[in-house]
Structures are given as structure tokens and as C-alpha cells.
Amino acid sequence: xxxxxxxxxxxxxxxxxxxxxxxxxxxxxxxxxxxxxxxxxxxxxxxxxxxxxxxxxxxxxxxxxxxxxxxxxxxxxxxxxxxxxxxxxxxxxxxxxxxxxxxxxxxxxxxxxx
Numbered sequence: 001x002x003x004x005x006x007x008x009x010x011x012x013x014x015x016x017x018x019x020x021x022x023x024x025x026x027x028x029x030x031x032x033x034x035x036x037x038x039x040x041x042x043x044x045x046x047x048x049x050x051x052x053x054x055x056x057x058x059x060x061x062x063x064x065x066x067x068x069x070x071x072x073x074x075x076x077x078x079x080x081x082x083x084x085x086x087x088x089x090x091x092x093x094x095x096x097x098x099x100x101x102x103x104x105x106x107x108x109x110x111x112x113x114x
Contacts, residue, residue, distance in 0.1 A: 014032055017032075017035055017036050017039055018030065018032070018035055020039055021035040021038060021039050024038060057093075058092060060096070061092040061093055061095070061096035062076060062092060062096075064096040064099050064100055065079070065080075065092060065095050065096050065099055067099070068095075068096075068098075068099030068100075068103075068106055068110075069099075069110060072107070072110045072114070074110065074114075079110070079113065082113035082114075083109075083113055085113075086112065086113050088109065088112070088113065090109070095109070
């Protein structure tokens, strides 16, 4: 009995990866093993950086809030502590947006917790 190989499926699998590596430089786009390794590594970076992006944005929001409250003689930690004590339910993203784009509303929040 002859050996059965599902060449259709294996070729489709390779084509799928090679189509995803279009636009890569040199052998990374058309040599199967290089393209596969490159694509897999790219997926690892994407997974890692989706989480790193969240950390980076939180850090940015904290920096913006800190810059905003320094104008009113408070530090970031003191401001956030007083917010928690007053039970103001605004997250860092919203506070940073107010500090950047709506200083009057941010000043009202700072006055509320002072």
C-alpha cells in the first residue's frame, strides 16, 4: 500500500504563514523555516506588548495627573489618597484626560478633595 500524505493541508498551512509574512525583508518573507520562526517570534512580541501597553498607559496617566495636581500644591500620592477618602470614583484615565483637556473641571475635583 502506498504512503498517504495530505499535501493539500500541509501546503495550505505553509501558504498561510507565508502570506502573513508578506512585506518582511529578505528570506523572512519567502523561506519557510525563516518565515515561520519570524512570524512566531512576532506573535510572542505582540502577546507580550499587549500587556506592556496597559502598563505604559497607566504610567502616562499617573504622570499627567501628577503634573496637573502639582499646580495646586499637591503630590500625586496625596491627591489619590484624598480622592479615595472622599470616595470619588474616577479612574486614572478619566482624571488624566480632565487634567489635559479640561483644567477647570480638574481644578474643581482638586478643590473638592483639598
